[in-house]
Amino acid sequence: MNVVGAPPTLHSPKEPPTLNRVTFWGTRGSIPVPGESTRQFGGNTACVEIEANGKSLILDAGTGIRTLGNALAHREEPEVDLVLSHTHWDHIQGLPFFAPLYQSGRTLRIWGPRQDQAPLATILGNQMDPSVFPVPISEVSASVHVMEIDTERFTTGGFGIEAYPLRHPGRTLGFRVSCPPEGKTVAYVTDNELVGAHYGTPPEWRDGLVHFLQGVDVLIHDAMYLPDHVGQRVGWGHSSPRQAVDLAAEAGCHRLVLFHHDPDHDDTTVARLADDSRQYAGRLGVSLTIDAAAEGWSVPLNSGV
Ligand SMILES: [Zn+2]
Ligand SMILES: [Zn+2]
DSSP states (O other): OOOOSSOOOOOOTTSOOOOOEEEEEEOBSSSOOOSGGGTTTOSSBOEEEEEETTEEEEEOOSTTHHHHHHHHTTSOOSEEEEEOSOOSHHHHTTGGGOGGGGSTTOEEEEEEOOOSSSOHHHHHHHTTSTTTOSSOGGGSSSEEEEEEOOSSOEEETTEEEEEEEOSSSSOOEEEEEEETTTTEEEEEEOSOOSSSOOTTOOTTHHHHHHHHTTTOSEEEEEOOSOHHHHTTOTTSOOOOHHHHHHHHHHHTOSEEEEESBOTTOOHHHHHHHHHHHHHHHHHHTOOOEEEEOOTTOEEEOSSOO
């Protein structure tokens, strides 16, 4: 794993976790890009963990989930919750390599939207079909439960989760997660085209999204494209960092984390985009902490995020 600064502390089984935080295990969009040029911000695809009150909630199962799974395999959490934004490869491809799947006594609950073409369970089963992977999902040691969700609110592991439909090819959901015990809020909104194609969403979609995100402590948002690229990539389902800043400012979010980095962007480019975003927010007169997501980096949720 590419690590920036101190690696996340892994909990020993005898020491219950007390830190509430968001940890980035995979930050990249589309395809993993390991190597020297992505060492700082990471090469693995989307996977984020929220820890609160001794429980973990996993958002997406890109290739970053493999390292998280190796850590979870040593934690005493019999039940694991994984929430999927959608089922494009970069959000599910790490699941077959998630170690808790192969531990008996574990329960894995997978929540996510169905697609027009197929139920969620079928899509996840197909990527572990014997034609492409040696172990079918029906034969793993863990007890796996696949639950289809849409925009209804649900609670699991003490986390309250609300969903909002995003502008992206295929059914894609953004999540607002309320974390116990204090109700700190984290929003995970990736693979979202803020300006451009509408994907059948109504005209009031933008206002609804701003309302949905109102006042969240940490907004993790798609920031894949260079400002020059968004106009050329209408209908591709992504946003620029400045567009994410506009949204965070409008919704009164406290902290913005730029996410789903373009696989063609090296560390220098990602850092430059983050700097540009800070300057842009400054010109808008917005008080907003902005960072680019980096693999291995954690944002504390306990205080002053
Ligand atoms: Zn993606
Ligand atoms: Zn996608």
